[in-house]
Amino acid sequence: MIAISRAAQSMTSSAIREILKITQRPDVISFAGGLPAPELFPTDEIRTATDRILTDQPAAALQYSTTEGHLPLRRWIAEQDGLAPDQVQITSGSQQGLDLLGRVLIDPDDVVLVESPTYLGALQAFSPYRPRFVELITDDDGIVPEALDDQLRTLSAKLLYTVPTFQNPTGRTLSAERRQALLEVTRRHRVTIIEDGPYNELRFRGERLPTLFELALADTPDPDELNVIKLGTFSKVLAPGLRDAWVQGPRAVIDKLVLAKQAADLHSPTLNQMIITELLDDVLPRQIKIISEAYGRRARVMIDNVAARFPAGVTCTDPDGGMFCWVTLPDAGIDTAEMLAAAVEECVAYVPGQPFFASGEGNNTMRLSYVTSSEAEIETGIAALSRVIAGRLADGPPLR
Numbered sequence: 001m002i003a004i005s006r007a008a009q010s011m012t013s014s015a016i017r018e019i020l021k022i023t024q025r026p027d028v029i030s031f032a033g034g035l036p037a038p039e040l041f042p043t044d045e046i047r048t049a050t051d052r053i054l055t056d057q058p059a060a061a062l063q064y065s066t067t068e069g070h071l072p073l074r075r076w077i078a079e080q081d082g083l084a085p086d087q088v089q090i091t092s093g094s095q096q097g098l099d100l101l102g103r104v105l106i107d108p109d110d111v112v113l114v115e116s117p118t119y120l121g122a123l124q125a126f127s128p129y130r131p132r133f134v135e136l137i138t139d140d141d142g143i144v145p146e147a148l149d150d151q152l153r154t155l156s157a158k159l160l161y162t163v164p165t166f167q168n169p170t171g172r173t174l175s176a177e178r179r180q181a182l183l184e185v186t187r188r189h190r191v192t193i194i195e196d197g198p199y200n201e202l203r204f205r206g207e208r209l210p211t212l213f214e215l216a217l218a219d220t221p222d223p224d225e226l227n228v229i230k231l232g233t234f235s236k237v238l239a240p241g242l243r244d245a246w247v248q249g250p251r252a253v254i255d256k257l258v259l260a261k262q263a264a265d266l267h268s269p270t271l272n273q274m275i276i277t278e279l280l281d282d283v284l285p286r287q288i289k290i291i292s293e294a295y296g297r298r299a300r301v302m303i304d305n306v307a308a309r310f311p312a313g314v315t316c317t318d319p320d321g322g323m324f325c326w327v328t329l330p331d332a333g334i335d336t337a338e339m340l341a342a343a344v345e346e347c348v349a350y351v352p353g354q355p356f357f358a359s360g361e362g363n364n365t366m367r368l369s370y371v372t373s374s375e376a377e378i379e380t381g382i383a384a385l386s387r388v389i390a391g392r393l394a395d396g397p398p399l400r
């Protein structure tokens with residue numbers, strides 16, 4: 001019998017991936033996916049850029065390249081926050097950024113603070129490094145800094161992982177005041193923030209908020225002194241299949257990430273980085289506008305239908321951007337994982353919320369994505385889901 005490592009033993013199949021398999025039936029309206037809307041991909045622009053690169057610079061595009069990433073792309077990313085290119089590491093998706101950060105920053109039993117709920121992929125990425133996850137108290141405005149301050153009086157934590165803008169899974173956004181307060185509390189308790197921002201640009205309502213990274217820079221102008229590391233990605237604004245993202249932060253961290261990345265995969269695909277570089281000036285801002293507007297329309301239809309149809313007592317977030325909203329059923333005894341089979345019978349699917357909680361709570365919650373369904377499908381799907389929920393609420397929870 002081959003002995004599996006302890007790190008690998010901590011890896012379990014993602015509940016979401018397993019669920020996605022059953023929800024791929026063509027007759028099921030799926031709010032379960034976390035995928036961007038494919039009809040909005042800039043396919044023609046990517047084809048044209050690829051042709052141009054392979055005609056003009058085939059050797060550069062197809063040869064091995066530097067681990068840090070394609071310099072013009074790093075330079076562009078760095079300039080957005082007034083950094084130097086060596087404060088940016090290109091990664092194969094933010095997911096790889098999370099894994100590499102885990103490798104570089106987490107020792108066994110280190111306390112990693114996470115939102116409640118949090119992005120499941122971060123729990124998966126960090127778990128092999130065997131941290132102790134501690135959930136933060138959150139409400140509709142995100143992390144509650146005063147509660148964090150209290151927690152940190154008796155707890156020594158190393159890292160705080162957060163998706164402060166249009167969070168996956170809830171769609172919530174950390175308010176402007178709380179951003180400042182969170183920075184103040186974490187600085188005082190010497191906690192490093194990992195700010196994950198894949199949805200930052202996908203705002204369809206309200207005013208843009210500064211990132212934690214930007215706010216920290218305003219107070220601490222030397223980026224090497226910051227207590228914030230930021231992840232960004234092109235997955236949600238261009239195409240996730242390109243697998244291009246980045247980590248930015250103090251050089252002490254980036255230098256170690258370069259070494260970790262070298263060991264992992266030498267470098268991210270150069271051709272893809274060059275394609276993205278070609279799209280930065282024109283296509284990227286256009287895409288951000290197109291995608292945000294489309295997602296905003298779909299979100300409105302979903303939220304309005306939820307408000308009109310879901311039984312009394314069911315709550316749903318009302319996001320200002322991003323891809324998801326988060327539903328909480330009034331009866332804590334109802335298990336949305338168990339209810340999913342009934343929903344699929346009614347030809348609608350969602351992601352049960354429990355896997356997004358480090359504590360394993362949240363049985364009565366679910367994540368809905370509004371981005372890959374048409375407005376008509378959203379209406380039909382929400383009507384079906386409201387019948388399923390109403391049925392469960394009428395039945396009461398199953399006897400245990």
Ligand SMILES: Cc1ncc(COP(=O)(O)O)c(C=O)c1O
Nearest residue numbers: 093094095119163168233235245
């Ligand atoms: C919060 C968050 N972080 C990271 C990722 C991974 O994105 P990428 O495609 O860049 O690996 C996702 C994808 O859904 C996400 O929601």
